[in-house]
Amino acid sequence: MKRSKVLFSVTMLAVVGIILGACGSSGSSSKDETTVDVFNIKVETKDQLDDLAKKYEKSHEGVKINVTTVGGGQDANAALQTKFSSGDEPSIFLLGGLADMEKWSDSLADLTDTKLAKNAIEGTLAGASKDGKVYGLPMNIEGFGFLVNKELFKKAGVDIEKITSYTDFENAVKKLDSKKDSLDMKAVFGFSAKEFWVVSQYSTHFISPEFNDDLQKVYDAKTIDFKYGDVFKKYTDLINQYNVQPILSLDYSTSVEEDFANNQVAIVHQGNWIVPTLNSLDPEFTKDKLGILPLYVADSNKGKIAAGPSWYWGVNKNKDEKVLQASKDFLEWMYTDKEAMKVVTDEMEYIPAYTNFSADSISDPTSKEIFNYLSEGNVVPWMHNQYPDGYSQTQFYPEFQKYLNNDISWDELMTKSKDAWASDRK
Structure with a gap:
């Protein structure tokens, strides 16, 4: 008797399952989705x-x-x-x-x-x-260069509008450093050298002008000379000297979301993609404090940022x-x-x-500034995306880190980077 009840229950459950399944199928649009x-x-x-x-x-x-x-x-x-x-x-x-x-x-x-x-x-x-x-x-379209905290510059007595050359930029960095204790800053720069993509983007400023800012030329290039290697070295040494240390351990999140957003550093190498993150932390920061400075590479008196898709x-x-x-x-x-x-x-x-889209639709002040750089032709393109496959992450980046750590000389960095490029493009 008990066995019959169990069999009946199982049978009824199976029947109900089939019916429900059929009902579910007839009412579902998943087949057509x-x-x-x-x-x-x-x-x-x-x-x-x-x-x-x-x-x-x-x-x-x-x-x-x-x-x-x-x-x-x-x-x-x-x-x-x-x-x-x-x-x-x-x-x-x-x-x-x-x-x-x-x-x-x-x-x-x-x-x-x-x-x-x-x-x-x-x-x-x-x-x-x-x-x-x-x-x-x-x-x-995104633009990158040195994103700065304009309020810290002002408090340090640096007129950001008067930075029109590498020398002006270097002097501004030194003045900020001299005021860092009174401004309660960790350091002037928050360059996140732990991130290979930050290093890769940074290299764009110095490699793009060698190829006349032409994406196809870089993509086709069998060799690279690092024509602007001396300027590359000057900026790199300046960053390393006045950066949060150890520079090789500084990641994106710490650099941007903690140090930069909380006025602990005055300069990061980033782009307008950090605006939504900053807005989520403090909307007033992007409105009142955030700005962008160019790099002076091919022309000592004409600064450029990188911008484009x-x-x-x-x-x-x-x-x-x-x-x-x-x-x-x-x-x-x-x-x-x-x-x-x-x-x-x-x-x-x-x-x-x-x-x-209308230019007026750009609400963020820094993005408008980037758009103006683009409109005036004061940009280099996103050149690092055209390097040999894997070059940035597995070849240039590790050697660049060694240089920052004083394990190799700049000449060794340049030689190894040239050889790796040539080898990749054979």
């Missing part, structure tokens, strides 16, 4: 991108946007490679320039005829184009047609929908790379 997997490495704007994905899903029934963000100390390139190797390929992913475009060429869709490619500001497609075809759409959105052509089109549609919506455009400029604090 198109899923777009986005691989993002911009940790600074992860939350905003997640929110945009949710907004898009609400207004586009049947489309699911999955955002995976990897970065902030994690090796994003390795993570992306793992996704492709495992067969879990993203629908949309970021390209760092010509080298990445070449690396993923078998997976990149031709985006030449998209609305965004046609709306792109002149020159911004150069880092993801080949033979007249566009394979990546600019995520934004930092990353490009690539679309995976190996996805089925529905996913391919949905990927393009999502990117277009991000930069053409009025509500989404406000998120891009006001919340992500991006400098837009598309002509349908």
Whole structure:
């Protein structure tokens, strides 16, 4: 009798399960749902991108946007490679320039005829184009150089407007150092030499002018001479002398989120991507204190920052047609929908790379300053993304760290870096 009851119960549960399963299937739209997997490495704007994905899903029934963000100390390139190797390929992913475009060429869709490619500001497609075809759409324009705390400069008696040469900059650094105790500063600089990408970006200022600021020339270059190596050394020695020590242990988070945000250092080498982070800590900082100073390299009296598209959105052509089109549609919506455009400029604090945006839409003062540098032609491009594959992280960076640690001479650094470049480009 008990056995019969058990069998009856099991049978009824199975029947109910089948019925519920059938009901669930009939009411579900999962079969018709198109899923777009986005691989993002911009940790600074992860939350905003997640929110945009949710907004898009609400207004586009049947489309699911999955955002995976990897970065902030994690090796994003390795993570992306793992996704492709495992067969879990993203629908949309970021390209760092010509080298990445070449690396993923078998997976990149031709985006030449998209609305965004046609709306792109002149020159911004150069880092993801080949033979007249566009394979990546600019995520934004970002600029970097020496980001400074203008309030600390003022308190130290330094007029930031009068810094118009390397000598002026050096004198300002020394004056800040002489006042650091009264200003309760740890040091003048918070250069985070623990981060290879910071060192890589920093090198752009000194390598770009050697190749006339031409991305393709660097990408094709078989050799490098470090024509501006002497200026490179001057800036590097100045930073190392007046930096938070040990410089090799200083990471991004400590440098920006702790020391810079809390007035412990006056100068970091970063870009406008830190604005959302600073705003989350103290919105008044970016409004009243944050500024940017250029570097004087090729011309001792004409300073330049680096500015241009930092990353490009690539679309995976190996996805089925529905996913391919949905990927393009999502990117277009991000930069053409009025509500989404406000998120891009006001919340992500991006400098837009598309002509349908107005310059007045840039709310952040430092981003406006970067836009002015770009408009006036006082910029070098994001050159480090065109170096030989792996050069920045595995070859130049370790030797640069050795120099900072006084383990090798500057001449040894230059020789090893030249040889590594030549070897990579054989």
